[in-house]
Amino acid sequence: xxxxxxxxxxxxxxxxxxxxxDAERRRIREAAALVARLRDRGREIVLTHGxxxxxxHLLLQQEAADVPAxxxxxxxxxxxxxxxxxxxxxxxxxxxxxxxxxVTQVRVDPDDPAFDEPTKPVGPFYxxxxxxxxxxxxxxxxxxDDEPAYRRVVPSPTPTSVVESxxxxxxxxxGTAVVAGGGGGVPVVxxxxxxxxxxxxxxxxxxxxxRTSQVLGTELDAAELLVLTDxxxxxxxxxxxxxxxxxxxxxxxxxxHADAGExxxxxxxxxxxxxADFVDxxxxxxxxxxPDHLWAALDGEAGTRVTPDD
Amino acid sequence: xxxxxxxxxxxxxxxxxxxxxDAERRRIREAAALVARLRDRGREIVLTHGxxxxxxHLLLQQEAADVPAxxxxxxxxxxxxxxxxxxxxxxxxxxxxxxxxxVTQVRVDPDDPAFDEPTKPVGPFYxxxxxxxxxxxxxxxxxxDDEPAYRRVVPSPTPTSVVESxxxxxxxxxGTAVVAGGGGGVPVVxxxxxxxxxxxxxxxxxxxxxRTSQVLGTELDAAELLVLTDxxxxxxxxxxxxxxxxxxxxxxxxxxHADAGExxxxxxxxxxxxxADFVDxxxxxxxxxxPDHLWAALDGEAGTRVTPDD
Numbered sequence: 251x252x253x254x255x256x257x258x259x260x261x262x263x264x265x266x267x268x269x270x271x272d273a274e275r276r277r278i279r280e281a282a283a284l285v286a287r288l289r290d291r292g293r294e295i296v297l298t299h300g301x302x303x304x305x306x307h308l309l310l311q312q313e314a315a316d317v318p319a320x321x322x323x324x325x326x327x328x329x330x331x332x333x334x335x336x337x338x339x340x341x342x343x344x345x346x347x348x349x350x351x352x353v354t355q356v357r358v359d360p361d362d363p364a365f366d367e368p369t370k371p372v373g374p375f376y377x378x379x380x381x382x383x384x385x386x387x388x389x390x391x392x393x394x395d396d397e398p399a400y401r402r403v404v405p406s407p408t409p410t411s412v413v414e415s416x417x418x419x420x421x422x423x424x425g426t427a428v429v430a431g432g433g434g435g436v437p438v439v440x441x442x443x444x445x446x447x448x449x450x451x452x453x454x455x456x457x458x459x460x461r462t463s464q465v466l467g468t469e470l471d472a473a474e475l476l477v478l479t480d481x482x483x484x485x486x487x488x489x490x491x492x493x494x495x496x497x498x499x500x501x502x503x504x505x506x507h508a509d510a511g512e513x514x515x516x517x518x519x520x521x522x523x524x525x526a527d528f529v530d531x532x533x534x535x536x537x538x539x540x541p542d543h544l545w546a547a548l549d550g551e552a553g554t555r556v557t558p559d560d
Numbered sequence: 561x562x563x564x565x566x567x568x569x570x571x572x573x574x575x576x577x578x579x580x581x582d583a584e585r586r587r588i589r590e591a592a593a594l595v596a597r598l599r600d601r602g603r604e605i606v607l608t609h610g611x612x613x614x615x616x617h618l619l620l621q622q623e624a625a626d627v628p629a630x631x632x633x634x635x636x637x638x639x640x641x642x643x644x645x646x647x648x649x650x651x652x653x654x655x656x657x658x659x660x661x662x663v664t665q666v667r668v669d670p671d672d673p674a675f676d677e678p679t680k681p682v683g684p685f686y687x688x689x690x691x692x693x694x695x696x697x698x699x700x701x702x703x704x705d706d707e708p709a710y711r712r713v714v715p716s717p718t719p720t721s722v723v724e725s726x727x728x729x730x731x732x733x734x735g736t737a738v739v740a741g742g743g744g745g746v747p748v749v750x751x752x753x754x755x756x757x758x759x760x761x762x763x764x765x766x767x768x769x770x771r772t773s774q775v776l777g778t779e780l781d782a783a784e785l786l787v788l789t790d791x792x793x794x795x796x797x798x799x800x801x802x803x804x805x806x807x808x809x810x811x812x813x814x815x816x817h818a819d820a821g822e823x824x825x826x827x828x829x830x831x832x833x834x835x836a837d838f839v840d841x842x843x844x845x846x847x848x849x850x851p852d853h854l855w856a857a858l859d860g861e862a863g864t865r866v867t868p869d870d
Contacts, residue, residue, distance in 0.1 A: 271628045307627040314624035317617040318581045320642065327645035328638040331663045332630065335637035335746055336762070338663060342723065343759040350727045351663035353641045353648060353739075413652065417660045420734045426727050429663075436645055449653040452646070 253422065254293040254474040255467035256285060257460055257524075260300025260433075262478055262541060263333060275336065282340030284541055285427065288476075289345055294422050296470065297337065297349075298463040301329035301433030302372075305456070309373030309402070322372070322404060323436050323452035327353055330432035337429050349427035355413040355450065356435030356457050356465070362407035370456050370516065371401035405455040406516070407437065409462045413450065415469040422470070431466050434459040458516075464524035468531035475528040475536040477521045482543040484518050484554040498550075500559040501526035525556040534558075563732065564603040564784040565777040566595060567770055567834075570610025570743075572788055572851060573643060585646065592650030594851055595737065598786075599655055604732050606780065607647065607659075608773040611639035611743030612682075615766070619683030619712070632682070632714060633746050633762035637663055640742035647739050657735040665723040665760065666745030666767050666775070672717035680766050680826065681711035715765040716826075717747065719772045723760065725779040732780070741776050744769040768826075774834035778841035785838040785846040787831045792853040794828050794864040808860075810869040811836035835866040844868075 263277050281297075289295055305325050312319040320328070334351030341349035368387050381388040381400035388400040412418075412435060421428050434457035438450040460477055467475045483495035486507060496507075504526045513519040518538075525536035537544075539553030547553025573587050591607075599605055615635050622629040630638070644661030651659035678697050691698040691710035698710040722728070722745060731738045744767035748760040770787055777785045793805035796817060806817075814836045823829040828848075835846035847854075849863030857863025 271630065274628075307625075308621075310627055311618075311621035311625040314626075315617075315621040316624075317620055318584075320581065324642055324645060327641040331637040331641035331644075332634055334641075334663050335634060335665070339665060339748065339760050339762065342665075343757075348723070348727070350724050353645050353661035353663070355645070355649060355652075413658070414660050417658070417731055417734070417736050420730055420736075421727055424727070424730045426730075438649065447653075450649050452649065 251292055251294045252474060253296075253470060253472040254288060254476060255296045255298060255463050255470070255472050256288065257463040257475065257477045258297065258299040259479045260302040260304070260459070262480065263299060263303075278333070278336045279340055280541070282337060282344060284544065285341060286344035289427065293474070295427040296418060296422065296431075296466065296472065297427065297429045298431040298459055298466065299333055299337070299429070299433070300459045301326065301333065304329040304332055305433060306373050313374070321452065322454040322456070323438070326433045326436045326456065330354065330436075334429045334432055341427050341429075345427075347425040347427070349429060350421060351429040351432070352414055352418055352421070354430045354432065354435045355438045356409040356431070356462050357411045357413060357440050357450075358407035358437045358453065358455065358457065359410055360439040360441060362405070364405040364407040364455070368403040368405045370404050370406040372404055372456060373402045376400045406458060407455055409435065409437075409457050409465045412462065412466045412469055413438065415466055418466070419470055431459065431462045434462045458520040460520045460524040464528045464531070467528055467533060471532065473534040475525060475533055476544065477525060477536065477538045478541050478544065479521065479538065480540060482540050482552060484513065484522055484538050486512055488512070488514070488518065496554040498555050498557070501530045501556060502559045504556065525554075529556050529558050561602055561604045562784060563606075563780060563782040564598060564786060565606045565608060565773050565780075565782050566598065567773040567785065567787045568607065568609040569789045570612040570614070570769070572790065573609060573613075588643070588646045589650055590851070592647060592654060594854065595651060596654035599737065603784070605737040606728060606732065606741075606776065606782065607737065607739045608741040608769055608776065609643055609647070609739070609743070610769045611636065611643065614639040614642055615743060616683050623684070631762065632764040632766070633748070636743045636746045636766065640664065640746075644739040644742055651737050655737075657737070659737040659739060660731060661739040661742070662724050662728055662731070664740045664742065664745045665748045666719040666741070666772050667721045667723060667750050667760075668717035668747045668763065668765065668767065669720055670749040670751060672715070674715040674717040674765070678713040678715045680714050680716040682714055682766060683712050686710045715763075716768060717765055719745065719747075719767050719775045722772065722776045722779055723748065725776055728776070729780055741769065741772045744772045768830040770830045770834040774838045774841070777838050777843060781842065783844040785835060785843055786854065787835060787846065787848045788851050788854065789831065789848065790850060792850050792862060794823065794832055794848050796822055798822070798824070798828065806864045808865050808867065811840045811866060812869045814866065835864075839866050839868050
C-alpha cells in the first residue's frame, strides 16, 4: 500500500458564491468517489480538507444569534466534523474498511511572527462602520466593488506538528481511511504552566491546510501528497499572457521560483511550499492539480509533479 | 486495564440557564480531571457525552442567519467536535498517551416506531404562531409559564450498533483515551440502494447518549459503564415524599421497577435501561451517580450500582 495524503481545497467542497447544501453534498460525494478510486489503486488514505466557506458561515451565524460565541479554535473543530462526518459516511459507503474522522489539533509556535501581524481574512464582510465596532482586528479587503469592504483578520502561523499523528497512524495501520487535519487543524500552543507542567492551549488563528497536510504526511512517512485545487497546475507568471504551467519539478526549482516572487501568498504559495517540504522531508512525490486532472497527473501526463532533487 | 465507558450528561457540561462559555470550559476541565483520575486507577477510557444545550444553540444560530441550514445529523456531528476538541485537549494535558475524538455514527432501524411519533424536543422555544410557521414538526412543551410554548420535536430511535466501534477499539488498544458517541452519535440508517448496494444515510433524529454508550460498551466488551448525571442515585417514587434511592440492584430488579412505571421517560429511564442492557450484555457492572459521588460509588458506598443477576 502507498500511504497518501489527499488535500482537498475548501473551494472544491463549497465554491464561493455557491450557497446550496445540495451542491456541497454533491461535491462531498465526488470527493469520496475520487478517494475510493485512489484506495482501489492500492493506497492508504489520509484525507485533509479546507474549511474557509464553512468557518465563515459559522462566524456569521454566531454574530446573528444571541448565544455565547465560541472562539475560533472551537469553530475550526466544528467544521472538521461538519465536513468530516459526510465524508466518512460516503467513504463507508464505498469500501469495507471504512473511514473515520479524527478531530485534529496542530501545534504552532507561540513566537511565530504571524501572531504579530494577523493577515488571514475569515468570516463575513463588513462596512467600515461595522468593522470599527467589532471586538477583533479587521482589515480592508479587495472585492472589486467601489465600496470599501472589511473582514476579520487572524494570524496564520506555520504548523510545527500534529498532536494526533500517532493515532492517525494506528488507524491507517488497521486499514481505515482517516479524515484528519480539517481546516488545517485546530491551532494550539504547547506551553509550560507556572507549575512547570506542559499544556496545550487553543489559539484564535487558522492554519493553512496544505502546510498541515505536509506536516502530517511527513510525520506519517507518507509516500505521496496530492494537493487538489481548482487549477490543473501551478503556473509561472500566473494570470499574465505569459503564464506557463509547471510540470515535472524538484523542490529546489520550486524554491527558486518562489524566491523570484512567483506563486500568490495564501493561495498557490503554501501549496508549493507544502509540496517542496514534503519531498525534501522524505516523500516520494507531491502533486498540485485539479480533481479532473488527477488521473492523468498520476500517470505523469498532467499536473505539477514534484520529485526529489537528484 | 479495566475498559470503562464514562457517559457524561450534557447538563454536566453546560447546565440549563448557564450560558457562559467560561462555565462550560470549567466543567470540561472538571470532567477531564475526573477521567484522568479514572485512568490513573487502571482504566481504559471511552468518554461519551450529551449535547442538548449545544445542539440547541446551533439550531438557534442557524435560524438567525441567512446561510444554508445544516440538517440535524450534521449539527450533531458538529457538537461532537465542539465538545470533543476541548475534552481531548484537556485529557492530552493530563496524561501522556493522550486522547482523540472520533466522529461517530450510530445505526438506527428505519422501521423504529420512534420515526412515526417524534417526541424529543430540540432547539429553541417558540410561540404558537412561530411554531405554526416552521417547516418541521413542533409540540407544546411544559415551561411552568402561562404562555404556551412550543419546540421542534424529532424522533429518538434506539441505536442498534456503532459504525466506528472497530476504530474505537483499535485506538483503545494503543493506549489512547477516546471521546466517541457524543450527543448519542449521528443517527444513520443502513439501507440498500436500488442498485442493490448497501449505504448509510443520515437521518434527522437524535439518539439517547446513554443508550449509545451501552451499545458501544457492549460492542467493545467493556467491563464498566459509568453514567454520570446530576443526581447521586436512581430513585423509586422519585420526587415524592417517599423517594428511596436504589443502591445495589440487578438488571432484573431494574426492569421490574421500570415495568411498574418508575423512572421518567427521556430522563432516568434510558439510563436505567442502558445499565440493565449493559450488564445483561456481558458487562461486569454499571452505575448511575453524580460526579461528586463517583468515588464513593466505585467503592460500593454511593450511587445506583448494577451487577449481574445471580
